[in-house]
Amino acid sequence: MAEREAGPRPGGRSARVQASVHRAVRALLARMDRAEVTIPLVAAEAGVTPSTIYRRWGELNELLADVAVERLRPDMVPVETGSGRGDLLAWAEQYAEEMSSGLGREMIRDVLAAEGAAGPRRCCCYARQQIAVIADRAATRGEAFPDLDAVLDGVIAPILFRILFDEALGGERVGVLVEGVFAGFGRRA
Amino acid sequence: MAEREAGPRPGGRSARVQASVHRAVRALLARMDRAEVTIPLVAAEAGVTPSTIYRRWGELNELLADVAVERLRPDMVPVETGSGRGDLLAWAEQYAEEMSSGLGREMIRDVLAAEGAAGPRRCCCYARQQIAVIADRAATRGEAFPDLDAVLDGVIAPILFRILFDEALGGERVGVLVEGVFAGFGRRA
DNA sequence: GTGCTAAAAGCAAATTCTTTGCGTTTGGAG
């Protein structure tokens, strides 16, 4: 946890530019189609020159991915329901809903479209961390809770797979996935 | 199944142009980095003018996605091993390996990066069809075989999720996934 | 076959985006 975001020391000029560019991207994304957003537009909105953005991010995809990863970072701890299973179900349902929205889907695609695997990895980490919180709480209560990877494969993976490749899963289907993971416990290496 | 690919009547000029553009894309992709491929380059390689490509595909992403979907179409029936479980395992292992390769991963990302959900849907259909073949064979033999969606969620989804967001799964892990799907039978609605 | 038509391709100019060299500003370190 040495790095914060993609920016250097906080407070410097560099950080201010990054912040205003990110803000500009969010503003543009809110009022126009993603296909119409261009770097010169973002630059104008942010009050910087295009070359600044080109030098820092290289291309639009990288910038959009950068912004998307930041927006995908969870901003609250999973709600507590009394049981690990309940926590996971509640969290997974909310996760599925957020990611299924038009904006959510676009952000995932932006993250995947960027070069390198850093962005996707970080998104994976976000989910993993949230689940770890739930798992820790369950352990504290003395409950059994499935392996982290089992949850990733059994719940997160299908949710994202359906959003990306097929049709978003409804809440009941998410519930079935959670049940499945809890039913299939000790089978994993 | 009224449409063939993305092209109009076969044999026309339109189809010839599409074929040569696709060929050009594959040729360029084979000898340079994807980031260096541009529409003017493809046009030159294909012997057409850039505006032809712009009018037909709009942007590079769409063209790359178009080519990628075609390349992702399975070109053979799943190998027969004697049991549904064996068939599925063999097929899933090969699928995971193909998709994990640098080229495979790039093609998936290209498909996802394009506008609209048609490309990803088609990829999903390809996998579904292949699994359906295996399931049908199993049914003919009188074997029990898990639900198609269970296989998609339990095997395909984790494979693709790991490739896209984390680290590709090894063959053993694929085997575990297949086992899991067979172990978790009638639980699904 | 001949001529007609609509769809698609070519061409080229206009526009917009991207890259790059160079000078200036800025925040931090000595």
Added chain:
DNA sequence: CTCCAAACGCAAAGAATTTGCTTTTAGCAC
């Protein structure tokens, strides 16, 4: 305070994208 390296602005050069117009082509009716 002074210096330095990193980052930014500016502007010109280079590429890509869009677009109006013309030409070609394949299919169809006669």
